[in-house]
Amino acid sequence: MRASTKLRLQHEQFDAAHHQCMLLMRIDSGNEEASMVMADIMFRKAEYDAAIYHYQQILDSRPNNYDVLQQLVRLLRRAGQLPEAPKFLTAAEKSSARASFDAGLHFCKGLYQRFANNPREALQEFNLARGDADWGVEAVYNMVEIFLDPDDNNMWEEPDSGRPDNQDAVRDAERLLNEVRSSNHGDWSSTQTTRHEILDSYRMMATHQKSGIDKAEHMLKNIVSTDPEHVPANLALATAYMMTKQVAKARNRLKDLVRKAKFKEEEILEFEKCLLMQADIYNESGKYDLAEELCKRCLSYNKSCAKAWEMMGVIKEKEQSYADAADNYEQAWRFTGELSPTIGFKLAFNYLKAKRMVEAVDVCHKVLAVNPDYPKIRSDILDRARAALRS
Numbered sequence: 001m002r003a004s005t006k007l008r009l010q011h012e013q014f015d016a017a018h019h020q021c022m023l024l025m026r027i028d029s030g031n032e033e034a035s036m037v038m039a040d041i042m043f044r045k046a047e048y049d050a051a052i053y054h055y056q057q058i059l060d061s062r063p064n065n066y067d068v069l070q071q072l073v074r075l076l077r078r079a080g081q082l083p084e085a086p087k088f089l090t091a092a093e094k095s096s097a098r099a100s101f102d103a104g105l106h107f108c109k110g111l112y113q114r115f116a117n118n119p120r121e122a123l124q125e126f127n128l129a130r131g132d133a134d135w136g137v138e139a140v141y142n143m144v145e146i147f148l149d150p151d152d153n154n155m156w157e158e159p160d161s162g163r164p165d166n167q168d169a170v171r172d173a174e175r176l177l178n179e180v181r182s183s184n185h186g187d188w189s190s191t192q193t194t195r196h197e198i199l200d201s202y203r204m205m206a207t208h209q210k211s212g213i214d215k216a217e218h219m220l221k222n223i224v225s226t227d228p229e230h231v232p233a234n235l236a237l238a239t240a241y242m243m244t245k246q247v248a249k250a251r252n253r254l255k256d257l258v259r260k261a262k263f264k265e266e267e268i269l270e271f272e273k274c275l276l277m278q279a280d281i282y283n284e285s286g287k288y289d290l291a292e293e294l295c296k297r298c299l300s301y302n303k304s305c306a307k308a309w310e311m312m313g314v315i316k317e318k319e320q321s322y323a324d325a326a327d328n329y330e331q332a333w334r335f336t337g338e339l340s341p342t343i344g345f346k347l348a349f350n351y352l353k354a355k356r357m358v359e360a361v362d363v364c365h366k367v368l369a370v371n372p373d374y375p376k377i378r379s380d381i382l383d384r385a386r387a388a389l390r391s
Contacts, residue, residue: 066104
């Protein structure tokens with residue numbers, strides 16, 4: 001019955017899998033594997049509360065089931081409930097005297113810190129899982145992604161003159177990728193090989209050198225020619241096109257992909273970024289309704305997506321709907337852990353324009369607490385909001 005349920009799930013026959021799983025749980029109510037499959041079914045059907053319930057049931061009896069714990073962390077992020085994750089991480093840590101040495105726990109904590117917009121803490125946790133046979137490769141790949149894009153910026157945008165040079169980060173990423181390659185001794189599945197090549201292409205693009213971008217583009221075209229609907233490879237190729245100012249090529253590739261590609265749970269992060277990149281292209285060309293539609297679609301997959309909330313804020317601000325813009329920036333600010341000074345500035349500015357002076361002052365203080373020298377926030381927003389409150 002377990003095998004039959006998994007087969008139906010694999011073929012996305014969710015109702016049949018759900019029925020089979022219910023029969024299985026009736027026969028053996030304490031069957032952990034059945035509970036995991038049930039949670040997976042709910043997860044795939046986007047019934048987040050039900051999926052969270054099943055994962056919680058498993059973790060209540062075995063808090064250090066790290067496979068379930070990492071799935072729960074991912075799910076809480078998508079459901080917009082990431083702040084619930086630490087209590088499960090703490091329970092896992094307290095489950096045994098040796099839990100603090102478990103690579104699985106450090107991986108789960110790294111995942112949480114990454115989603116919570118704490119790249120430094122995430123790197124520390126992933127580094128502690130890095131040498132493990134089960135969790136090591138995935139930990140390294142997460143580290144590489146953080147090194148190449150710690151602040152979740154758009155790689156195709158010109159490097160900010162105020163941003164520190166990223167060549168050390170690129171070298172660190174290259175060292176980690178070489179470490180994984182040498183430790184696997186060529187014994188890889190095609191999926192692992194493709195993932196490694198895509199990360200290596202991002203590493204080459206992150207140099208912002210034409211030779212590196214061209215080499216990455218060639219590598220990615222080879223992958224896409226074999227698998228035209230491979231979401232991560234298409235996203236990386238669209239990124240290369242954006243970096244070489246071939247915006248129309250990027251737009252057409254993304255447009256075809258989001259229309260044709262079959263949704264796969266394991267590609268959700270990349271699919272989300274495809275939607276956001278296409279939304280960004282539409283936003284830049286003034287097609288705000290299409291951009292907003294894509295942002296909303298992105299949020300249907302991940303309620304915690306700060307970039308989607310921020311972009312909708314940008315659109316509403318351009319339309320001079322400052323109250324609506326503030327509502328969207330408020331969500332973006334919340335889902336970046338109130339740590340992004342850029343979003344904080346935008347939120348405070350729109351509070352000011354929407355006559356919400358107390359909230360504007362409060363956000364200014366929070367931005368200045370994280371970044372005391374953040375430009376213009378004191379003169380352009382804080383002083384004006386205080387003056388308005390006094391008058």
